Amino acid sequence: MSDLPKHVHVQEEGPREGFQIEPGPISTADKIRLIEALAETGLKHIQVCSFVSPKVVPGWADAEAVVEGFKAKPGVHYTALWFNENGLNRALAFRDKLTIGGSISLTASEAFTKKNLNRTHAENLTAMKKNATAHIAAGVAVKRLGVMAAFGCNYQGDITPAQVVSTIEDGLKIAAEVGADITDFSLADTMGWAIPPRIERTIAEVRSRWPEKRITLHLHDTRGLAVANAHAAIKMGIDRFDATVGGLGGCPFAGQKGAAGNICSEELVLLCQEMGIETGVDLDALIEVGRMAEEIVGHQLPSELIHAGSLDAFRRKAA
Amino acid sequence: MSDLPKHVHVQEEGPREGFQIEPGPISTADKIRLIEALAETGLKHIQVCSFVSPKVVPGWADAEAVVEGFKAKPGVHYTALWFNENGLNRALAFRDKLTIGGSISLTASEAFTKKNLNRTHAENLTAMKKNATAHIAAGVAVKRLGVMAAFGCNYQGDITPAQVVSTIEDGLKIAAEVGADITDFSLADTMGWAIPPRIERTIAEVRSRWPEKRITLHLHDTRGLAVANAHAAIKMGIDRFDATVGGLGGCPFAGQKGAAGNICSEELVLLCQEMGIETGVDLDALIEVGRMAEEIVGHQLPSELIHAGSLDAFRRKAA
Secondary structure (H helix, E strand, C coil): CCCCCCECEEEECHHHHHHHHCCCCCCHHHHHHHHHHHHCCCCCEEEEEEECCCCCCHHHCCHHHHHHHCCCCCCCEEEEEECCHHHHHHHHCCCCCCCCCEEEEEECCHHHHHHHHCCCHHHHHHHHHHHHHHHHHCCCCEEEEEEECECEECCCECCCHHHHHHHHHHHHHHHHHHCCCCCEEEEEECCCCCCHHHHHHHHHHHHHHCCCCEEEEEEECCCCCHHHHHHHHHHCCCCEEEEEHHHCCCCCCCCCCCCCCECEHHHHHHHHHHCCCECCCCHHHHHHHHHHHHHHHCCCCCCCHHHHCCHHHHHHHHC | CCCCCCECEEEECHHHHHHHHCCCCCCHHHHHHHHHHHHCCCCCEEEEEEECCCCCCHHHCCHHHHHHHCCCCCCCEEEEEECCHHHHHHHHCCCCCCCCCEEEEEECCHHHHHHHHCCCHHHHHHHHHHHHHHHHHCCCCEEEEEEECECEECCCECCCHHHHHHHHHHHHHHHHHHCCCCCEEEEEECCCCCCHHHHHHHHHHHHHHCCCCEEEEEEECCCCCHHHHHHHHHHCCCCEEEEEHHHCCCCCCCCCCCCCCECEHHHHHHHHHHCCCECCCCHHHHHHHHHHHHHHHCCCCCCCHHHHCCHHHHHHHHC
């Protein structure tokens, strides 16, 4: 157990992941209410919106209004997501309020790149290089290298650790060419193919090649294994996870209507807390926000914990 | 990884757990349809009903009709649940069709025994002794010792491995007095308090005392950690799990309305399959039965996998 981290960083993506997929419409005021409530739980990283085309993602047509509207809490990093220069410029308008960082985002599965972006892997590399250059030109550091479908893909099947390593190599080559200093890798189980041994093998392989990089895991609970996967990673010392309150998000990929979204923030916090690992998050407060999220979207969310309540709540009653 | 079992036995309890709690009404024909479909997936142990008072559990008022009605598949063990001599006698009427076994069922939490059975632990021991005697008198072997709330309790809080060991000692004392030869322990996380390290500590403690006994885990997914708990147990060589298709069941305990039921059979099978452990179960067939269960109960079940589909199904499409 000596590899256990002392602290796990829960990077909340509920607003961004959730409101991009919920049929809604969800009011701007409700989005703001959720973001502000999340900041009161002790979470230090909250991804608040996507700056994407409202034609493609109507749920984020009000991205500007949301960012303008919420009251920022000191000490909390608010981030956003974007995919191109237009999105970057929209984000830069909120430079004072948002933490703006660039990333090189690749996919370990060429079939998924084709399906999702209508590009070959080579075309995607070119696009990402252009994108990274634009960020650096705007004075935005590019420190993060993301690999989607890092554990398997609905369109390509299994993804080996060697494929992840090779994708990272491609990304680092771009980074070197544009002068970006990558400090962080993000490995995403975009379509829920991970199982604990696959997590262990891939992390071990990536770490042995690049021991100095920090790794974030972005897990989806598509097949119910997200918490088991997080647990396996935590035991290897992984201390950064994207997660969504209540399990907001859903999986937009073909053949998976109704499938679960990201790992639930509160279930990850519960796991850490019961293992004696700090998260800085008030679990009961986060559970309340999960219930608020359910009320806002108007249907039951995948989180089991928001329905059951924390162990500490029962411990207090039992005492 | 040398402790990994070669084969994991998935003991399906979906019909019994599910139909006792679903508001329904669910027709006898639908119950039979689910049981027969489960038997076609390769599952070898199916708990089909409860012989309990229809006043307490109206969902099982038709237990006899269900057992009479389903067509038994050779090689499959069909079991039932009961709590007293009256239930035993109802089960014995189906001696040819059901696998009838007795058990001594205790609870590691006295507060839960009080709440659930309105008995002290001592009174429960007396009742269990009487019950075991009745089984043996009827020619039914009592081989199983169950411990409920083995990992924590909503009414008492944390349960230590020492409390589980002491509960088992009490059960073995009764067994010795009535001449029962206990071969199996069943540890139940009745209210969803387990986390992987707690599973590991309790199993290690119980095993070090009674290395020759087989251990079954009965896990609830009350707080989303059931698969992570199963994974921790599998890594210790535990090879028997109760589970319910689709996650049928729900948690009937106070303050947990809407909380999840048992670990989903299909998510457990997926985990095993992807780890190279046999279960004898056709996962795609089981997922289909999960969808049938959802249709029968008329609402979404907790299983993520029945909504997402198996990895093999996507592998076949990708190939």
